[in-house]
Every structure is written in structure tokens, then in C-alpha cells.
Amino acid sequence: MRVRELVWRVSADAPAYRTRTTAVELAVMSAENTSTLQVCRSCGGGAPIDVHFCPKCTKILALGRHGDYFSYFGLRRKLTIDGAELEQRFRTLSRQFHPDYFYNASPVERRASLERSSYLNDAYRTLRHPIARVEYLLQLEGMPAGGNADGGKHVPASLLEEVFALNEELDEIRELRAGGTSPDAWRPRLERARVPIEARRAAHETELQDLAARWDALIDRRADVGERRTVLEALRERMLERNYINNLLAGIERELAA
Amino acid sequence: MARVVGIDLGTTNSLVAYVDQGRPVVIRDKSGEGLVPSIVSIAVDGTAYVGREAQRRLLTEPERTVYSVKRFMGRGIDDVVGEAALLPFRVSGDAGGVVKIGVGEKELTPPEISALVLRELVRRAEEFFATLGEVDPDVSGAVITVPAYFNDAQRTATRDAGRIAGLEVLRIINEPTAASLAYGLDKRHAGLIAVYDFGGGTFDISILLVEDGVFQVLATNGDTHLGGDDIDRIFTQIVLDTLEQNGAVIHRNGAYDAELVQAIRRSVIQAKHDLSERDESDIRVDGFEVTADGRIQRAVGRQYRMALTRAGFERAIAPIIERTLAPCRQALADAGLEPEQIDEVVMVGGSTRIPAVRARVGELFGRTPHTELNPDEVVALGAAVQADILTTGNREMLLLDVTPLSLGIETMGGVTTKIILRNSTIPASGSEMFTTAVDDQTAVDIHVVQGERELVGDNRSLARFKLRGIPPMPAGLPRVQVQFQIDANGILSVTASELRTQVEQTIEVKPSYGLTDDEVERMLVDSFEHAEADFAARLLIEAKNEAESVVTATEKSLRASEFAEVATELAPGEQRRIEQALAGLKHVLTSEDKAAIEQWTQALNDATKHLAELMMNRSIRVALAGKNVDDVR
Numbered sequence: 060m061r062v063r064e065l066v067w068r069v070s071a072d073a074p075a076y077r078t079r080t081t082a083v084e085l086a087v088m089s090a091e092n093t094s095t096l097q098v099c100r101s102c103g104g105g106a107p108i109d110v111h112f113c114p115k116c117t118k119i120l121a122l123g124r125h126g127d128y129f130s131y132f133g134l135r136r137k138l139t140i141d142g143a144e145l146e147q148r149f150r151t152l153s154r155q156f157h158p159d160y161f162y163n164a165s166p167v168e169r170r171a172s173l174e175r176s177s178y179l180n181d182a183y184r185t186l187r188h189p190i191a192r193v194e195y196l197l198q199l200e201g202m203p204a205g206g207n208a209d210g211g212k213h214v215p216a217s218l219l220e221e222v223f224a225l226n227e228e229l230d231e232i233r234e235l236r237a238g239g240t241s242p243d244a245w246r247p248r249l250e251r252a253r254v255p256i257e258a259r260r261a262a263h264e265t266e267l268q269d270l271a272a273r274w275d276a277l278i279d280r281r282a283d284v285g286e287r288r289t290v291l292e293a294l295r296e297r298m299l300e301r302n303y304i305n306n307l308l309a310g311i312e313r314e315l316a317a
Numbered sequence: 318m319a320r321v322v323g324i325d326l327g328t329t330n331s332l333v334a335y336v337d338q339g340r341p342v343v344i345r346d347k348s349g350e351g352l353v354p355s356i357v358s359i360a361v362d363g364t365a366y367v368g369r370e371a372q373r374r375l376l377t378e379p380e381r382t383v384y385s386v387k388r389f390m391g392r393g394i395d396d397v398v399g400e401a402a403l404l405p406f407r408v409s410g411d412a413g414g415v416v417k418i419g420v421g422e423k424e425l426t427p428p429e430i431s432a433l434v435l436r437e438l439v440r441r442a443e444e445f446f447a448t449l450g451e452v453d454p455d456v457s458g459a460v461i462t463v464p465a466y467f468n469d470a471q472r473t474a475t476r477d478a479g480r481i482a483g484l485e486v487l488r489i490i491n492e493p494t495a496a497s498l499a500y501g502l503d504k505r506h507a508g509l510i511a512v513y514d515f516g517g518g519t520f521d522i523s524i525l526l527v528e529d530g531v532f533q534v535l536a537t538n539g540d541t542h543l544g545g546d547d548i549d550r551i552f553t554q555i556v557l558d559t560l561e562q563n564g565a566v567i568h569r570n571g572a573y574d575a576e577l578v579q580a581i582r583r584s585v586i587q588a589k590h591d592l593s594e595r596d597e598s599d600i601r602v603d604g605f606e607v608t609a610d611g612r613i614q615r616a617v618g619r620q621y622r623m624a625l626t627r628a629g630f631e632r633a634i635a636p637i638i639e640r641t642l643a644p645c646r647q648a649l650a651d652a653g654l655e656p657e658q659i660d661e662v663v664m665v666g667g668s669t670r671i672p673a674v675r676a677r678v679g680e681l682f683g684r685t686p687h688t689e690l691n692p693d694e695v696v697a698l699g700a701a702v703q704a705d706i707l708t709t710g711n712r713e714m715l716l717l718d719v720t721p722l723s724l725g726i727e728t729m730g731g732v733t734t735k736i737i738l739r740n741s742t743i744p745a746s747g748s749e750m751f752t753t754a755v756d757d758q759t760a761v762d763i764h765v766v767q768g769e770r771e772l773v774g775d776n777r778s779l780a781r782f783k784l785r786g787i788p789p790m791p792a793g794l795p796r797v798q799v800q801f802q803i804d805a806n807g808i809l810s811v812t813a814s815e816l817r818t819q820v821e822q823t824i825e826v827k828p829s830y831g832l833t834d835d836e837v838e839r840m841l842v843d844s845f846e847h848a849e850a851d852f853a854a855r856l857l858i859e860a861k862n863e864a865e866s867v868v869t870a871t872e873k874s875l876r877a878s879e880f881a882e883v884a885t886e887l888a889p890g891e892q893r894r895i896e897q898a899l900a901g902l903k904h905v906l907t908s909e910d911k912a913a914i915e916q917w918t919q920a921l922n923d924a925t926k927h928l929a930e931l932m933m934n935r936s937i938r939v940a941l942a943g944k945n946v947d948d949v950r
Contacts (some may be wrong), residue, residue: 061693150531154715158744158805162487173744173804180742 083219097124100167103297109133110174111155119156122174128182128197136199136279138271149183193267193294196274204298215300221255228252229314233257239297246315253311260304263297270294273290319457321487321708322442323495323700326431326461328387328518328544329667330693331355333438333459341499341698341705344445348388348862351813352693353441353783357433358382359420367437369865370858376583377907379405379575381421385546386434388518389416389427390478391471395828403550403582405575415830428832429840431478451717458485460704462696464519465491466539466644466721466768469809470830476808477832481840485706489806490925492516493523494718496665497532500690501714508660509535511648513678513686514696515641516666518544522645524652524659533717536740538644545589546666546909548634550744552585553578555633556600556623563613577602587872588625593670595878597625631673638677645681649741662686665695687784708799717742720803727764727773736801739769743803743938751797752906757789765811779809788818857911864906864918869927875930883931891927898924 096105097120105114109130113120129136132148154160156179161172185191197204214222229252232245274290322335322344327811330352334343345350350369358371359381366374375382383406389397394410401408407419419423435822439456446454463475472489500510500854503837507528514521521539524533557578567574584600591598605621607613613621649656668674678686687898705711720741725733728747736747751761768776787795803809816914832840874880875895884892902917 150529150533153531153717154712157715157717159488159703159715160704160710160712163710174804177746177802180745181747184741252869306639 080200100171101165102225105302111152118174119161119168119170119171122178125178126196128186131178131182132186134186135278136196138189138196139275140192142187145183145186145196147264149179152179154198170269171196174190189267189271190298193298197291197295197298200287202295204295204302215296218259218303220257222307224258227251232314249315253308256304256307256311260301260308263301263304267297267301269295270297319453319455320442320446320451321458321460321704322439322456323460323697323702323704324435324438325464325492325495325697325700326387326434326463326478327355327696328546329355330517331434331438332694332697333442333581333678334694334697335442336705337702339702343694343697343753344442344848344858346441346862348866350862351697351936353434353437354384355387355431355434356382356384357386357430359423361556362423364854364857365433367433369862373861373865373906375405375579376576379579380407382406382575383418383420383425383430384761385518386418386430388546389418390431391468391474391830392416392427393875400550403573403578405554405579415832417519423513425738426832426840427475428478428481429460431475432481432840435459435478435482435484439482447626449802456484458487458704458708460488460490460700460707461486461603462492462495462700463489464514464516464539464541465493465521465523465534465537465718466519466541467491467807468722468777469724469807470777471541472806472808473831477659477799477804477837480837482772487704488810489519490700490703490716491523491534491537492696493521493537493665494525494532494534494695494716495703496663496695497523497525497527497699498702498716499698500663500687501532501694502858509654509658510661510663511645511659512663512665513641513645513669514665515668515674516544518546520544520641520644524642524648524654530713530714532714532841533742534719534740536647536648537653537719537721538651539646543637543640543665546775547591547637548668549582549585551633551637552589552600552625554603556581556585557738559623560602560605560621560924563607563611565613568617568820591876592625592630593629593672595623597624598876599624621905628674634671634673638674641674642677642681656682657686660917663690664688665692667693688846693754695699704833704919716804720745720807722767722777723769724801724809725766725776726799727766731773732738733766733771733776737803740804743807744805746801748798748800751784751795751799752793753787753790753795754792756792758792759787759789760785761787765801765809780811780829784813787815790817838925857909860911860918861906864914866904867918867921867925868899868902868906870919871895874925874928875899877932879932879935883928883935886931889927891924895921895924 097108098104099106099116100115100117100121101118102116104113106115106120108124111120111128111245112118125131127136130143132152134140153176156172156175158169158172158176161169164172185195192206225270228248232249235245270290270293274287274294276285277290320335322333323341324333325331328840331352332343332353334341336342336668344350351366354372354843356368356371356375358366358374360378363379371382375384388400389408393414394408396418399407399417406418409419409424410417415426415428418430429926435515439459442456443454446456448715459479460837461475461479467475476486476489493514497510497512508526510525510527511784512525514524519539519541520543523537524535527533528534557567557573567577569575581600581602581805582604588598602621604615604617604619605613606616606619607621613850626823658680658777662678664675664678664685669678669686669688669692675686675688702714703716706714720737721739721742723735723739723745724737725735728734734749736749751763755763762781763784764773764781766773766776767779770776784797784799787797794817797813799811799813799818801809801811817852898917898921902921904912905913905917908914
């Protein structure tokens with residue numbers, strides 16, 4: 060890395076990509092995206108928001124204003140995505156944007172190629188994984204589930220019973236270990252304690268899939284905001300629980316490894 | 318039109334290739350040799366020697382000769398203290414700074430030494446293009462390969478080497494990926510490919526998905542400090558210890574005798590190469606003998622031999638081979654694959670010639686690895702193809718590589734917050750929002766690191782910088798967004814913007830293990846006299862190269878297991894005459910007397926003519942015998 064001089068830019072256009080974005084900023088971003096035009100920096104012409112090349116001069120467009128990962132791939136905002144098709148689109152777009160093919164182009168185009176390729180790679184990485192896809196959708200819709208603020212700390216109401224039982228079991232096991240009992244005695248108990256939690260995780264996968272299907276149906280029939288919000292809230296609830304369950308299981312793994 | 322080339326800048330050897338009518342070709346010297354040893358020797362008068370001449374000087378002027386410099390690229394002195402003991406050159410540098418290598422009275426950085434190797438490769442290419450009758454034989458740009466597991470500092474150091482050599486570096490690409498490109502050209506295969514690249518100083522594993530001409534790396538892993546060098550070091554140390562334990566004097570001025578270490582190392586490498594073809598060999602050390610009571614002492618004209626079987630060799634290197642397997646498993650896991658899902662395994666790098674390496678890798682993936690391509694040349698061929706893609710707009714193929722290590726920043730408590738995860742397809746980007754901790758704070762320190770560990774101290778520090786000029790505001794109010802961009806070279810750049818104010822500010826960045834732009838500009842390799850530019854010097858070097866080829870071939874024949882069989886057919890005294898001519902040529906090779914070298918080369922050629930015929934006849938007999946057996950079946 061060599062950056063001898065960096066200039067803080069207060070950029071006119073929205074920062075193109077970010078990993079962590081607050082809900083407020085997301086709202087601002089989606090407000091911006093309601094405008095449907097971007098401007099070609101090569102010829103000054105206008106272009107629809109989700110095209111990659113200028114309709115007028117055919118040059119690659121800078122990534123100033125853009126939609127979201129879904130629209131970038133030419134997909135509707137649905138949770139069921141055909142993996143093979145996504146991969147095919149990724150390869151096709153890579154062949155259009157990659158910096159290798161802009162080595163002799165103008166600096167503006169080279170910059171645009173770098174930005175479009177980066178965004179494409181980030182988008183593909185996210186959309187490829189079903190869980191990352193749900194998290195991204197929730198973020199887009201202004202109700203992120205990944206925030207550390209409420210994720211992981213308070214016990215989701217639906218899990219109270221299991222968590223209570225598990226914690227009791229863990230306390231006893233820790234006492235046994237502290238008392239020098241051999242691992243053969245407490246390991247099986249720990250393994251058993253994991254079973255109900257894992258069952259909950261499996262159930263969750265199914266629920267998530269069902270909710271994803273419901274969401275997609277809403278998109279297909281262009282359902283109103285209220286209906287969509289109900290499904291999104293359910294999705295968000297499942298995601299928070301899922302995070303919590305994963306933390307619990309990771310905790311058991313640590314106890315087993317110790 | 319000026320040409321572009323692909324360069325494999327290796328730990329042990331380097332080579333250069335170009336694309337001729339759609340096919341990549343390695344550029345060779347007059348004797349047909351494509352490999353240029355990555356060795357640089359700087360004479361007292363400031364003349365720089367590169368390649369085979371420098372390799373010879375390693376035996377006569379070890380303290381002025383540098384090899385394996387790639388292991389020091391982008392590293393700090395604290396990284397390499399452990400291995401400096403057996404090196405003939407001085408390794409120094411300030412704690413937490415760039416490594417400096419002492420050559421005679423000069424202190425050079427690794428990129429400067431690599432630049433000399435690059436210059437020699439470019440010179441070789443330009444000379445070759447001139448013989449093609451090109452109007453403009455100049456090399457205008459190059460794609461240079463690096464190990465896939467190289468971090469940002471190591472990649473930047475490689476790019477700096479290119480700039481110091483006066484080259485436009487078109488692109489830095491990963492060695493295993495380059496290899497897959499050359500390999501894919503021939504095969505037109507699709508599917509999941511594992512490239513196991515075990516070279517002189519570095520190890521890489523890359524898992525690729527090849528489809529529709531897109532070579533997409535799914536995961537990569539490796540060790541940038543593991544290679545054939547480590548094998549050489551083990552056995553060099555064994556020989557030194559044996560000599561010392563038996564009473565031989567091997568120190569000079571309190572350190573190992575550098576010339577002796579290099580002579581042993583050369584012999585170890587020879588034995589290592591032998592054992593890829595035979596079941597036993599020996600390490601030979603001139604100037605020592607075993608006494609009647611079993612002690613070892615210096616004795617002019619005598620030779621000490623330490624026998625080495627393939628089994629013993631394999632036992633000693635087993636831990637090294639084992640160290641390559643953990644990265645393989647990690648890469649598979651990162652790609653979400655089981656070993657048996659891999660369709661093909663491709664072997665790259667000189668160390669994959671070792672049968673035990675092939676066997677172990679075959680075992681891991683449950684299939685016989687591909688070894689039909691020359692493991693030394695395939696990377697340069699791929700680099701040439703990439704150079705062609707960049708400059709001609711050839712869209713048949715596309716490489717999509719990944720960043721090998723996660724990129725992060727230091728946050729409260731010395732913890733690493735990851736911003737771009739390892740195995741992300743490049744180009745890749747990420748960003749992080751910063752704010753202030755106390756009221757009216759006007760600057761924020763940012764520390765960029767690379768690696769997978771939780772704690773910042775366990776990861777690689779890339780750079781530190783300070784964001785200044787934040788307008789005084791209550792703590793937590795400023796919003797400074799720092800954007801990280803990894804480009805197609807795998808090299809990082811950083812930009813920052815304050816979202817609440819309109820203030821423009823300049824940030825100073827200090828790379829942790831790199832050179833500044835000014836330093837790179839000052840380091841002109843032109844300040845060296847190039848021996849290769851001098852016509853008389855070049856003729857001498859060519860004579861020496863030829864002499865050395867004859868010496869190597871003769872020594873190999875004398876050591877070959879077939880030698881005993883044909884020896885009975887030699888005339889009385891013939892073997893002694895060969896050995897005398899060999900010794901004579903080896904002696905004059907250390908001189909600068911071109912006429913004598915040519916004379917003795919001729920003498921050795923004459924002396925071995927009959928032996929060469931006998932060996933040839935024998936191999937023809939064996940080949941024919943093999944055929945007969947097949948026919949009978």
C-alpha cells in the first residue's frame with residue numbers, strides 16, 4: 060500500500076459502497092435512488108439508473124448513482140435466487156466490467172471499471188449466500204438485523220425456555236469441571252445439552268425458507284407496504300433469533316474444546 | 318511496436334516469456350536455457366552480475382552475492398532474524414522497518430536487488446526481440462507474478478522493484494493463477510482445479526473454478542516462507558553439524574566459513590535433485606577427509622562424502638511437506654469443498670519434482686496430480702498471456718482472483734476489525750465509519766493491518782495514518798468515512814471523506830514495511846555498471862556458462878547409477894583422464910581467463926565423448942528393451 064497523499068474528499072455523490080450503514084443513511088440513500096437518472100462522465104448524457112454503459116456513447120458509466128445489489132444484477136428484490144443463473148450473470152458482467160479490459164482506456168473509464176467490478180464482486184458475495192441475502196434485504200428495507208445493539212444480548216422471548224435450561228446445565232458442568240471430574244463424565248451431558256438448541260436451528264431454517272417464499276409472493280403481486288412490513292418484521296425476528304442460537308452453539312463448542 | 322512480456326520473479330530462478338501469434342513462449346539464451354538464477358553479485362568496482370555468473374560468484378565471493386532475496390520482499394528485520402545465520406550476506410535494518418541487505422560496502426533494499434534481476438530479464442528479452450528483426454525491440458511493460466499468499470507489503474515491494482528497474486508494471490498477478498491460465502490454454506478444461514505451487518521459497522495453494530474461459534479463484538492459502546530453500550537449509554545444517562562434531566574447523570572469524578557453507582549448499586541441492594530420479598546419492602564436500610580414527614579434517618584435494626538415501630531424505634523433509642497440507646485443507650474449507658470434489662490437481666514449482674511431494678498431494682486429493690507441464694516455466698507463460706490480454710484486448714479469457722488475507726483496522730483494545738474478508742474476489746472494496754472519542758478532538762489515528770488474527774499485534778501492520786483537521790465537535794458527532802479499495806493487483810489504496818463538513822484535508826501515510834514514492838524514485842538501478850552491457854565481459858560470461866553446462870553434465874554422468882555399468886567398457890585410464898579434465902576446467906572456471914576456459918571446455922568435451930556415446934547406447938538399449946516387453950504383451 061502506498062498512499063503518499065490522501066485528500067479527504069467530501070464527495071458530491073453518495074459513497075458508492077459501504078459495509079456498515081446506519082438506518083438513517085440508508086433512508087437517505089434510497090431517497091436518492093428514487094431519481095432515475097445518472098450522468099455519463101464521458102459524454103455528459105443521461106442514463107437510466109441501472110444500466111452499466113452509456114446508451115449514447117457506449118462508454119462504461121461511473122458508479123455514482125446506482126440501485127441495489129439486486130437491480131445491479133437485473134434481478135427483482137426476491138429472496139429465492141437460482142444459484143446457477145446468478146453465477147452466469149456474474150461471469151457475464153465480469154466480462155463487461157473487469158479492469159483487464161480497460162487497461163488502455165481513459166482514466167475516467169478505468170476508474171469506472173474498477174468501481175463497477177468492485178461493486179459487482181461485493182454484490183455477488185452477498186447475494187450468493189441465502190443468509191447474507193436476507194440480512195442485506197432487511198438492511199435495504201431499513202430494518203437491519205445485524206446491529207450489535209439488540210442482536211445477541213437480550214434473549215428472544217421464544218427461546219427463554221431453552222436458554223434457561225441450557226444455562227443451568229452449563230453451570231452444573233462447569234462446577235463438575237472445576238471439581239476435577241474427568242471429561243468423560245461431563246462431555247456427554249454437554250453434547251446432550253446441544254441437541255434441543257440444534258433442533259431449534261433446524262426449525263429456523265425451515266421458517267426462514269417459508270418466510271422467504273412469502274416475501275417473494277408479495278413482490279410478485281406487488282403487495283402494499285403494510286403487508287411487506289409484516290413479513291419483513293417476521294424475517295428480522297427470525298434472523299435475530301438465529302444469531303442468538305448461533306452464539307449459544309458457538310459457546311458450547313468452546314466449552315467442548317476447552 | 319514495443320513489446321510486453323510476462324515475468325516470473327522467483328526465489329531461486331526467474332524467467333521471461335512473451336506471446337507469439339497467440340502462443341506463450343519462454344525466451345531463452347543461446348544455450349537454450351530459460352531460467353535465470355535470481356542471484357545478484359556486486360563486484361568491488363560496482364559492477365552488478367546477475368544470473369549464472371552471479372551464481373558462480375556465490376562460491377568465490379559469497380559476501381558480495383545475494384540469493385533468495387524474494388524471501389525478504391516487503392518484510393521487516395524482526396521477521397527474518399532466524400534465518401540470517403546461514404546466509405553469506407548481511408541482513409540488517411531498523412526494528413519495524415524495511416530489511417537492508419549488505420553487499421560489500423553497499424546497503425540495498427530487497428526491491429533494489431530484485432530490480433537488477435528484472436533488468437537482466439528485460440535485457441534478455443530485448444536482445445531476443447532484436448534478433449527477430451524488430452524495429453523497436455524495447456520492452457515497454459511487464460506482468461510480474463507473485464505468490465498468491467503475498468500480503469500487501471510484499472506485492473507493493475514487487476511493484477516497486479519493477480519501477481526501480483524502469484519498467485511499467487502492467488499488472489501483478491498470482492503465480493498459481495498464472496499457471497492455471499497457461500494450463501487452461503492447452504487443455505480447454507472446465508471444472509474445479511487445485512494448483513499446488515511449491516517453489517524455492519514460497520508455497521501456495523489455489524482452488525479455481527474454470528468455466529466459459531473465466532478462471533475464478535474460489536480460495537487461496539499458503540506460506541510465503543516455505544520452500545525448497547528450507548530443505549536445503551536442513552541438510553546444509555546437518556552437514557555442518559557433522560563436520561563440527563567430528564572435529565573439523567568450519568568457522569572463520571567467529572561465524573561459519575561462508576564459502577564452505579555455499580559449497581555445501583550447492584552439493585546439497587545437487588543431491589536433492591539426484592534423489593528425485595534415484596534412490597541414493599551423496600553430499601560431497603571438497604577439501605575435507607575422514608581420518609583413520611573417524612575424525613573429519615581439512616585436507617586439500619580430498620573429498621568428504623555423506624551418503625543420503627531417498628528414504629532418509631524423505632524422512633527429514635516430511636515435516637516440510639506436512640506444513641503444505643494445512644493450507645490445502647484450509648483453502649478447500651474456505652471454498653466449501655471436499656478434496657474429492659476437485660477435478661484436477663496441477664503441480665507448479667521446482668519442489669514439486671520431489672516424488673514424496675507428489676505422492677502426499679496425490680493422497681490428499683485422491684488423484685494423481687498433473688506433472689506433464691514444466692513446473693519451472695508454466696508461471697511465466699501464464700504471465701505472458703495476461704500481458705497479452707491487457708494490451709491487445711483479447712477477451713477470450715478472464716482471471717478473477719481473490720485477496721489472500723483479510724484487511725482490517727485497529728479498534729479499541731488492540732482488536733482487529735475486519736473490513737474486507739480473505740478470499741474476496743478482487744477488485745474489492747469496503748468502508749468504515751470513524752468518529753471521535755473526546756469533545757473537540759481534531760485528529761483520528763488509523764492503523765491498517767492484514768491477517769486473520771483477533772489481535773492487531775498478531776497481524777501484519779500495513780500502514781498508519783492520521784486524519785487531521787476534524788472541526789471541533791462534541792465527541793461522537795464527526796463522521797469520517799474511510800474507504801478501502803483493493804485493485805486488480807491485490808494492492809490496497811485508501812481514501813477518506815468527512816460526511817458532515819466540507820473540509821478538505823491531507824493525510825500522511827507511513828507504510829510499515831515499504832518504501833515511499835520518493836525513495837523509489839531515488840533508487841535508480843542505472844547507478845550500477847552492468848557487466849552484461851560490456852561486450853567482452855559478456856563473451857567471458859557466455860564461455861563460463863557453456864563450461865558450466867559441460868561440468869554439470871559430466872558430474873551428473875559420473876554420479877549416475879548407470880555409470881558403473883558402462884564404466885567396464887571404458888579404456889584403461891579413461892575415467893582418470895575425464896576426472897583430470899573436469900578438475901582442470903573447474904579450476905579455470907574461477908578465473909577470468911576466457912581462452913583457458915574455452916580450451917579446458919574443449920578438453921573435457923573430448924575426454925567425455927566416448928563416455929557420452931556409451932551412456933547414450935545404453936539408454937537406447939533400455940528403451941528398446943522396454944518396447945520389446947510391451948510388444949510381447
